Amino acid sequence: MPSAKSNATQASPEPGKIFLVGLGPGDIDQMTARARAAIAAADVAIGYRTYLRLIAHLLEGKEVIERGMAEEIDRCNEAVALARRGRVVALVSSGDVGVFGMAGPLYEALLAQGWTPDSGIVVEVVPGITAASACASLVGAPLTHDFCAISLSDMLTPWTVIAARLEAAARADFVTVFYNPKSSRRPDQIREARTIFLRHRRPNTPVAIVHAAYRPHQSVDLTTLADMLDRDIGMNSAVILGNRSSRVQAGIMLTPRGYGHKYDIADGQPRPGESPRVSLSTGLDGWRSALTALATEKGVQQAVAALGANPTQVLETLREGGGTSPMVVREPSAEALLDEALGWPGATLHLSSSAASGATLAALDLAGAAKGDQAGHLTLAGAGWTLGLPWTSVAAAYRVLDRQRVCAWLQGPDGDTLLRIEGVL
Structure with a gap:
């Protein structure tokens, strides 16, 4: 006769399923067929109350669990608990x-509990139209070249991290979409973001502000980087900042894909020196050729400055090219290279102000300089100056034979030049 424990085990429900459903911008016509099917298959729906009310007509006869803002972890844990009891759950996001939706925290919650995809609860991610795509469709074609999305909310991400990403996106000329740009509790982040972008973009850079895309109170505002703060921006807005090529024409915000570099747009014919189905003459192969020619003629440092390139990328390109003028060798030991460099005739130490330009900030005579190592920090001391550098910040070391000079380059993890020592061959 089966024991009570055995009966209890047999009565345990099979694990259920969680649909992670992207609703799109909010209008039913913008939802995917799979999203509607997933909601129909679920017997319980969980989500932020505003999102659930957008699809109330799809939830008739289902258990509906509404939660407020900042209760994302509660939503995830509730979805997991219900699925463990055999329920089919639709956990929804706009x-x-x-x-920036619920898929990440749900997977975090499951993995923290030892879940794997081949055991227990079944999870299906149902994608939807994200705000970047929805808002872009209402203003033209602003995302037809490289772009990125950055949330300005510092509720979960340190501002230093956000600011670093803003700086990188602005400097790299990405079209950038701001999610969560502003709220009553966070009025200043959008101002700081604009300040960062104004360091790298023209004040008349096109900006699109789309509020409540595909919802009843939708609004679209085309403005500029200089004037964007005078416009209405809120939590239901997305802000699209153009790049250097973006423009507004006939009420359409457009970022060219780059066809004009290769073809005459008027007649479709290739421009001189360009061919269909191959890279641009200024593509990677062309860039390598230009770099090698410039480095051979004027030296590696001048090539870095003239091309505005990442110094480590330049050094690696020259090293892989295998040339002898200049000749670049990656050294296994930064410390051994530095010890040798201090003994080079006429050795001078060069510190760079930025990796992008390679501009020399200081050139110091190393004659009589003393090297030390204190708790993992390199120290160099000369007449009237001292330099400290943690060894952990050195990602690579290169020896460069360049125009009758020998150079040691110590590079950081981001490709920046930490220091460069030059001597006479």
Whole structure:
């Protein structure tokens, strides 16, 4: 006769399923067929109350669990608990559930409990139209070249991290979409973001502000980087900042894909020196050729400055090219190279102000300089100056034979030049 324990085991429900559903911008016509099917298959729906009310007509006869803002972890844990009891759950997000949505925290919660995809609860991610795509469709074609999305919310991300990403995106000329740009509790982040972008973009750079895309109170505002703060921006807005090529024409915000570099747009014919189905003459192969020619003629440092290139990328390109003028060798030991460099005739130490330009900030005579190592920090001391550098910040070391000079380059993890020592061959 089966024991009570055996009966209890047999009565345990099979694990259920969690649909992670992206609702799109909010209008039913913008939802995917799979999203509607997933909601129909679920017997319980969980989400932020505003999102659930957008699809109330799809939830008739289902258990509906509404939660407020800042209760994302509670939503995830509740979804997991219900699925463990055999329920089929639709955990919904606006836009795409995997873009600043609930897919991430749900997987975090499951993995923290030892879940794996081949055991227990079944999880299906149902993508939706994200705000970047929805808002872009209402203003033209602003995302047809490289772009990125950055959330300005510092509720979960330190501002130093956000600011670093803003700086990188602005410097690299990405079209950038701001999610969560502003709220009553966070009025200043959008101002700081604009300040960062104004260091790298023209004041008349096109900006699109789209509020409540595809919802009843939708609004679209085309403005500029200089004037954007005078416009209405809130939590239901997305802000699209153009790049250097973006423009507004006939009420359309457009970022060219780059066809004009290769073809005459008027007649479709290739421009001189360009051919269909191959890289631009200024593509990677062309860049390598230009770099090698410039480095051979004027030296590696001048090539870095003239091309505005990442110094480590330049050094690696020259090293892989295998040339002898200049000749670049990656050394296994930064410390051994530095010890040797201090003994080079006429050795001078050069510190760079930035990796991008390679501009020399200081050139110091190393004659009589003393090297030390204190608790993992390199120290160099000369007449009237001292330099300290943690060894952990050195990612690579290169020896460069360049125009009758020998150079030691110590490079950081981001490709920046930490220091460069030059001597006479």
